[in-house]
Amino acid sequence: MDHFLYRDGVLHAEDVALTEIAAQVGTPFYCYSTATLTRHFRLFDEALDGMDHLVCYAMKAASNQAILKTLADLGAGMDVVSGGEYARAVAAGVPGDRIVFSGVGKTHEEIRAxxxxxxxxxxxxxxxxxxxxxxxAQSLGVVAPITVRVNPDVDAKTHAKIATGKSENKFGIPISRAREVYAHAASLPGLKVIGIDVHIGSQLTELEPFRLAYQKVADLTETLRADGHDIRRLDLGGGLGIPYERSNSAPPLPIEYGALIKETLGHLGCEIEIEPGRLIAGNAGVLVSQVIYVKSGEGRDFLIVDAAMNDLIRPAMYEAHHDIVPVVEPTAGIEQARYDIVGPVCETGDTFARQRDLPPLEASDLIAFRSAGAYGAVMASEYNSRPLIPEVLVNGDQFAVIRRRPTFDEMINRDTIPPWL
Structure with a gap:
């Protein structure tokens, strides 16, 4: 469920018409709903009710400080994967004892910070x-709390580029070597082993891969405890998918995911951490764009819009689907037209959808890409010297620009011409 609904013939974010935001901010822009972010966080939090737990938002999904503070104020922790994300979390007011640092390439500087x-x-x-x-840690005279990420060699049954739990993936320690690695960690004076970490991938649409992974984690917990390790915390990662196509069956609900965690791991008495990102932010955001031209091609019509692959790269990178809807509600029963929806970047890959049925549209009409709140703005670039687009947060009948669009001068003036030119 999200809070982007038609009201009086116009798509709204909560109580604000997207046409009103477009008129003030210009297009394209990302728009997020506070009510949706709040609801989705609480679904996860409530799903683990009765267990000692912390929901750590995977901020790589959407890392604007306004989003982070919205979630932190609800009690969320943060899962970070870089020094920059750590600094963002701190700047948003998240205390260090609620920040988990993941990622395969942590540097000396990031660890020290x-x-x-x-x-x-x-x-x-x-x-x-x-x-x-x-x-x-020893150079600072402190002891670093750690978990070890184990790779359970479980097929997450998701897109190959976002699967992380197979033996051929770059992530984690092979679970077959876990006892050896934990014994080594326990021998290092700057480390304190507190738990186990596992994460098998993103956009999972069924629970069975989680079950297989968590059963392996349960067995490993008991083995490591028998070896003398104080395993008190299990970080289970994230990965629960969202329904990008409204016509398809929905992925499992957080309450079902929570029940699985209780069933497979509840007997261990461990504190549970989960790191959802996509399911919290994905349906909490839309990308709003304006039609520039409607172009007739050989056997097909193109809807050329002012958003491009540099603004939303998921379709180009992952062949990802986003439902696309007109911002002004079409007349009931109107005959659909079929379009390839493309951006202005000089790449054939700058294509959002092929042969998509929509109501007939014209230049200056607005469209919205649904489920664009996760891995949209955070993966954007300035390719083709296109400025990063604004992000807007709605809260009831209010909205605020939480990242403005830079001017051309601001973008260009970051370059420095050397003195010999």
């Missing part, structure tokens, strides 16, 4: 990383 600023735990991905965390 997190240890100085405060960190809940590092999710360690490799033995070389473990050695660096130990070295940095």
């Amino acid at each position: 997190a240890l100085v600023g405060g960190i809940r735990q590092f999710n360690v991905e490799s033995e070389p990383e473990m050695a660096v965390i130990d070295e940095v």
Whole structure:
């Protein structure tokens, strides 16, 4: 469920018409709904009711500080994967003891910054990383709390580019080597082993892969405890999918996911961390764009819009589907037209959809890309020297620009011409 609905013939974000935002901000722009962000966080939080737990939002999905503060004020922790994300979380007011640091390539500088600023735990991905965390922690005279990310070799049954739990993926320690790696971690004076981490992928649409992974984690927990390790926390990652195509069956609900966690891991008495990102932010955001031209081609019509692949790269990168709807509600029963929906970037890959049925549209009409709140603005670029587009947050009948569109001068003046030119 989201809070983007037609009202009086116009698509609204909560109580604000998207046409009103477009008139004031210009297009294209991202628009997020506070009510949807809040609802989706609470669904996860309530799903784990009765267990000691923390919902750590995976901020790589959408990392604007206004979104982070909205969730942090609800009690969310943050899952970060870079020094920049750590700094963003801190700037948004998230305390260090609610920040989990994941990622396969943590640098000395990133580790030091997190240890100085405060960190809940590092999710360690490799033995070389473990050695660096130990070295940095000892140099600061502190002990770093860690979990070790194990790779359970479970097929998440998702897109190959977002699967992370198979043996051929770059993530984690093979679960077959876990006892050896944990024994080594326990011998390092700068580290304190507190738990286990696992994450098998993103946009999962069934629960069985989670079940297989979590059963392996349950067995490993008991084995490591028998070896003398104080395993008190299980970080289960994220990955629960969202319904990008409204016509398709819905992925499992957070309440069903929570029931699975309780069934497979509840007997262990561990604190549970989960790291949802896409399901919290995905349907909480839309991308609004304006039609520039309607162009007739050989056997097809093109809807050329002012958003492009640099603004929303998921269709080009993942062949991802986004439902696309007119902002002004079409007349009931109107005959549909069929379009290829494309942007102005000079790439054939700058195509959002092919042969998509929509009501007839004309230049200056507005369209909305649904389910664009996750991995939209955060993956945007300035390709073709196109400025990053605004982000807008709606709260009831209010809205605010939470990232403005830079001017051409601001974008260009970041370049520096050397003195010999």
